[in-house]
Amino acid sequence: MADPILKVTDLFTGYDGIPVVFGISLEVMPGELVAIVGANGAGKTTIMRTICGLAHPLKGKILFEGTDISQHAAHQTLKLGISYVPEGRRIFAKLSVEKNLALGAYTENSKAEIHRRLEELLEIFPVLRARAKQTAETLSGGEQQMLAIARGLMSRPKLFMLDEMSLGLMPSMVEKMMETITAINHAGTTVLLVEQMVQEALEIAHRGYVIQTGKIVQFGTARELLDSEEVRKAYMGM
Ligand SMILES: Nc1ncnc2c1ncn2[C@@H]1O[C@H](COP(=O)(O)OP(=O)(O)O)[C@@H](O)[C@H]1O
Numbered sequence: 119m120a121d122p123i124l125k126v127t128d129l130f131t132g133y134d135g136i137p138v139v140f141g142i143s144l145e146v147m148p149g150e151l152v153a154i155v156g157a158n159g160a161g162k163t164t165i166m167r168t169i170c171g172l173a174h175p176l177k178g179k180i181l182f183e184g185t186d187i188s189q190h191a192a193h194q195t196l197k198l199g200i201s202y203v204p205e206g207r208r209i210f211a212k213l214s215v216e217k218n219l220a221l222g223a224y225t226e227n228s229k230a231e232i233h234r235r236l237e238e239l240l241e242i243f244p245v246l247r248a249r250a251k252q253t254a255e256t257l258s259g260g261e262q263q264m265l266a267i268a269r270g271l272m273s274r275p276k277l278f279m280l281d282e283m284s285l286g287l288m289p290s291m292v293e294k295m296m297e298t299i300t301a302i303n304h305a306g307t308t309v310l311l312v313e314q315m316v317q318e319a320l321e322i323a324h325r326g327y328v329i330q331t332g333k334i335v336q337f338g339t340a341r342e343l344l345d346s347e348e349v350r351k352a353y354m355g356m
């Protein structure tokens with residue numbers, strides 16, 4: 119068995135020293151697509167922020183490729199190969215699509231390399247090529263989310279973390295987003311995503327963790343979770 123690319127052990131994390139996440143453990147294997155699912159307020163974003171270094175654990179350990187990153191800052195985890203696309207997109211509204219993308223590669227110094235990656239991503243996201251010179255604020259919600267995803271890929275992450283990318287999108291766009299993430303994963307990038315859209319996320323994931331008020335209440339293969347009566351009752355209205 120290969121070693122996990124990400125291993126979180128007994129993680130407590132929260133705000134101002136008060137935990138909202140209580141002792142969760144999870145791991146992601148190289149090449150996997152793993153989903154953390156749960157209701158609004160369960161602690162998903164807090165976990166993601168802590169893994170990527172925007173917050174630090176109150177207790178517990180986070181290993182990335184065997185390195186303890188619990189006390190790393192976000193720019194350090196990015197350098198190691200972790201890219202986080204936060205909830206709510208956070209693109210630069212007044213900057214062009216192209217410029218937004220280029221900023222995603224800010225750890226890379228070579229202009230030629232940045233250009234190469236830009237070209238590659240515009241190939242994958244043709245809708246962004248058509249709008250490359252427009253300011254980001256002129257894009258639709260779905261296009262802005264595509265831009266946020268593409269920008270997150272500009273650093274060529276080993277672990278790509280996505281926070282509620284389906285939020286506020288219409289169903290057809292959500293489906294497109296899920297297809298895009300599947301394709302990115304098939305092309306070799308390891309993905310960890312969090313979603314309130316439990317069914318949609320589990321349909322593309324290999325494995326999943328269900329989180330409720332800061333604790334993992336269930337985990338398993340995506341199939342097992344999709345078939346679980348508890349999960350179906352609690353999150354799929356069945
Ligand atoms: N900046 C903050 N300060 C204090 N509490 C927060 C802050 N952000 C989130 N929380 C609380 O932490 C808990 C988990 O929130 P969050 O991780 O955002 O959940 P999710 O992403 O699953 O919706 C919630 O109870 C929320 O109210």
Ligand SMILES: [Mg+2]
Pocket residue numbers: 162163164205281282
């Ligand atoms: Mg959240």
